[in-house]
Amino acid sequence: MDRIKVGMADWKLARSQDILVTFGLGSCVGLGLRDEKTKTAAMAHIMLPDSKQLRFRQDTNPAKFADTALRLMLENFARLGIAKQQLQAKIVGGANMFIIAGTIAVEGNLKVGQRNVMAVKEQLEQTGIPVVGEDTGGNAGRSVEFFAESGIMRVRTALAGERDI
Amino acid sequence: MGTKILIVDDASFMRMMLRNVLSSHGYEVVGEAENGRLAVKTYQEIKPEIVLIDLIMPEMGGIEAVKKIIELDRDAKIIICSAMGQQALVVEAMQAGARDFIVKPFQPSSVIEAIQKVEREEE
Amino acid sequence: MDSSRLNEFYRDAFQELGNIGSGNAATALSQLVGRTINMSVPEVMIIPIERVPEIVGDMEETVAGIYLEVYGDVPSKILVTFPYKDLLSLTDLMLNQPVGTGSTLDELKLSALKELGTILSGAYLNAMSKFLDLRMIPSVPALAIDSFTAVLDTILAELSQENRYALMLRTEIIETETKISGSFFLIPEENALETMTAVIQKTSGVVDIG
Known part of the structure; x- marks a missing residue:
């Protein structure tokens, strides 16, 4: 049994007894995919909704964006002989962390969280992968453990304890 | 009765200090x-003698x-109360x-000095 | 902007800029809390954004994170963090109460924390913008009380929309008597980095940016 750490803009694959772990999802989104039959799971720590909406074009890290991260994960599942039709998804994160007085937020407006969640869901829908668990939005950051064996995602927050999805 | 003052600041902490x-x-x-x-609205309603106002x-x-x-009152007496580093905005104000x-x-004394100075200008 | 472009010369220059800013910020904070405040020599980092959590430390510690955006010639982000365990002592000092008397973080104390961010940033930017002769205007502050990693995660995601590298000037804030400590991060955008290096070049007479 290994605890496999997934960094920011990173993704990892795990089997059977392994646990995928990612810390401190603020506006970022943790996307977990899992095949029940082979107990194979993958998780990505996605930072941004869309690789095509950037000012700079030379970004080479596909795990950073919702669209490219999902494609990359599916390619790797396919290599293991796991078709996308076998997969189920769980999504965590995409919080709007900062409390701002008054009605106008800081101009950058920190809405990346919401956009990340929407983008991930859209990608999943296009691919036909069902979302079987979700803990997104709100104001709290989340840390996640994703158990490949059971498919349970354990979500922990700094001030409000933990829950399984 | 002392001079009537309106305090404008988004931080309730700062309003309390003042x-x-x-x-x-x-x-x-x-x-x-x-x-x-709300400052403009309150100014119209209560016509304070002096306004202390934050910039950001x-x-x-x-x-x-x-x-x-x-625009509402050409003789309004307004004192800016802002954090350091906003000179450009202070000049504009x-x-x-x-x-x-x-x-x-x-320091409390600098608040009082500024108010006294503006009060003296009136005479 | 590539990390190799930030050679020793600029690293030193940014460190000095950070020193100028944090010196002034320490003075402002001392006045605010009525205690001696020390600020460390700034650490200058330029790293790909997704590597920042590894370098800064995957800290699960709960903190108050005060976030401001800086507009003007040097668009940047500012993050000030204090450990959750120090927040009551810190707000006691700001409210002029004996340390240990505050029991809950009420609205007034949250407001005090945000104001602390405004005052620290204002003082820091004031010194820096005078030195560079550039305009730096802070936004209203926003506050999050959460794990340090999640706070940082959000700011890095925001930054990564337009940047691949993060230049971070990190200064430690230390109050010696009650042992309150915090961190101050200035994170200029990549185009701000270019503006600043141009000014440094001009004032120092360096021609080759090597």
């Missing part, structure tokens, strides 16, 4: 507002509020008609 300083020196805080828009606030900042208050400024963090 309120404490002012009331301990015999001034009367007649109103508080947490942004520029949500909804409507201090500069726009100073301009709007001066003074050009818009503010009488003086205080830099946060402030």
Whole structure:
């Protein structure tokens, strides 16, 4: 049994007894995919909704964006002989962390969280992968453990304890 | 009765600090507002003698509020109360008609001195 | 902007800029809390954004994070963090109460924390913008009380929309008597980095940016 750490803009694959772990999802989104039959799971720590909406074009890290991260994960599942039709998804994160007085937020407006969640869901829908668990939005950051064996995602927050999805 | 003062700051902490300083020196805080828009509205309603106003606030900042208050009352006595590092904005607010400024963090004495100075100008 | 472009010369220059800013910020904070405040020599980092959590430390510690955006010639982000365990002592000092008397973080204390961010940033930017002769205007502050990693995660995601590298000037804030400590991060955008290096070049007479 290994605890496999997934960094920011990173993704990892795990089997059977392994646990995928990612810390401190603020506006970022943790996307977990899992095949029940082979107990194979993958998780990505996605930072941004869309690789095509950037000012700079030379970004080479596909795990950073919702669209490219999902494609990359599916390619790797396919290599293991796991078709996308076998997969189920769980999504965590995409919080709007900062409390701002008054009605106008800081101009950058920190809405990346919401956009990340929407983008991930859209990608999943296009691919036909069902979302079987979700803990997104709100104001709290989340840390996640994703158990490949059971498919349970354990979500922990700094001030409000933990829950399984 | 002491001079009637309106405090405008988005931080309730800052409003409390100013309120404490002012009331301990015999001034009367007649109103508080947490942004520029409410400052203009409150100014019309209660006609304070002096306004202490922050510059960077949500909804409507201090500069726009100073301009709007001066439009309503050319003789309005407005003192800017903003954090260090906003000189460009302070200059703009003074050009818009503010009488003086205080830099946060402030000593209570500098608040009182600025108010006294503006009060003297009246005579 | 490539990390190799930030050679020793600029690293030193940014460190000095950070020193100028944090010196002034320490003075402002001392006045605000009525205690002696020390600020460390700034650490200058330029790293790909997704590597920042590894370098800064995957800290699960709960903190108050005060976030401001800086507009003007040097668009940047500012993050000030204090450990959750120090927040009551810190707000006691700001409210002029004996340390240990505050029991809950009420609205007034949250407001005090945000104001602390405004005052620290204002003082820091004031010194820096005078030195560079550039305009730096802070936004209203926003506050999050959460794990340090999640706070940082959000800011890095925001930054990564337009940047691949993060230049971070990190200064430690130390109050010696009650042992309150915090961190101050200035994170200029990549185009701000270019503006600043141009000014440094001009004032120092360096021609080759090597």
